[in-house]
Amino acid sequence: ETGVTQTPRHLVMGMTNKKSLKCEQHLGHNAMYWYKQSAKKPLELMFVYNFKEQTENNSVPSRFSPECPNSSHLFLHLHTLQPEDSALYLCASSQDKWGNSHNEQFFGPGTRLTVL
Amino acid sequence: LAKTTQPISMDSYEGQEVNITCSHNNIATNDYITWYQQFPSQGPRFIIQGYKTKVTNEVASLFIPADRKSSTLSLPRVSLSDTAVYYCLVNFGNEKLTFGTGTRLTIIP
Numbered sequence: 285e286t287g288v289t290q291t292p293r294h295l296v297m298g299m300t301n302k303k304s305l306k307c308e309q310h311l312g313h314n315a316m317y318w319y320k321q322s323a324k325k326p327l328e329l330m331f332v333y334n335f336k337e338q339t340e341n342n343s344v345p346s347r348f349s350p351e352c353p354n355s356s357h358l359f360l361h362l363h364t365l366q367p368e369d370s371a372l373y374l375c376a377s378s379q380d381k382w383g384n385s386h387n388e389q390f391f392g393p394g395t396r397l398t399v400l
Numbered sequence: 401l402a403k404t405t406q407p408i409s410m411d412s413y414e415g416q417e418v419n420i421t422c423s424h425n426n427i428a429t430n431d432y433i434t435w436y437q438q439f440p441s442q443g444p445r446f447i448i449q450g451y452k453t454k455v456t457n458e459v460a461s462l463f464i465p466a467d468r469k470s471s472t473l474s475l476p477r478v479s480l481s482d483t484a485v486y487y488c489l490v491n492f493g494n495e496k497l498t499f500g501t502g503t504r505l506t507i508i509p
Binding site: 326328388393 | 404432434441442443444445446449487489497498499500501502
């Protein structure tokens with residue numbers, strides 16, 4: 285148990301569906317992250333929020349829309365996804381945004397997403 | 401091009417020391433190098449972090465040469481439970497936080 289929870293753990297959706305992934309951290313951290321992990325590829329950073337403000341968007345397609353209503357919750361809204369978007373989506377949090385010493389990221393268990 | 405490189409896989413017998421190296425030629429001058437461990441169906445878990453020279457904690461050591469273009473994670477006396485994928489994480493400046501390609505370590509009884 286890392287203090288970061290994600291729901292749902294598994295999600296199957298069609299290309300025309302709209303769904304949302306939820307992440308919650310109970311660690312009092314200020315920074316939260318979304319990562320995508322595809323089979324046999326390294327983790328790809330998608331979005332970063334620091335004190336609820338988005339500070340990074342790594343050229344992610346607009347069919348992925350993040351939302352951070354407060355420093356404990358992070359959402360990833362999904363719409364009109366493609367089959368190649370099927371992957372493990374990981375949420376993480378850290379005390380401060382990376383770049384500071386001892387800025388360990390705590391990861392949730394991930395949501396396994398399958399797009400049909 | 402900012403890139404990290406790790407061996408794809410490694411095998412080792414129980415009780416041996418394992419060293420996994422990550423190459424990161426253009427690491428940001430003021431950023432730390434971090435290593436994570438990932439088991440199937442779980443998120444990565446922090447192992448160790450360092451800036452230069454050598455860092456040691458209760459589970460691993462991290463060696464970073466003076467030029468910081470690479471780093472080596474050292475796991476002493478591995479056991480079957482150390483079978484996992486290991487990633488290095490570096491920042492290449494301009495906030496290009498990049499995970500390595502990952503090394504799948506298999507411990508053989």
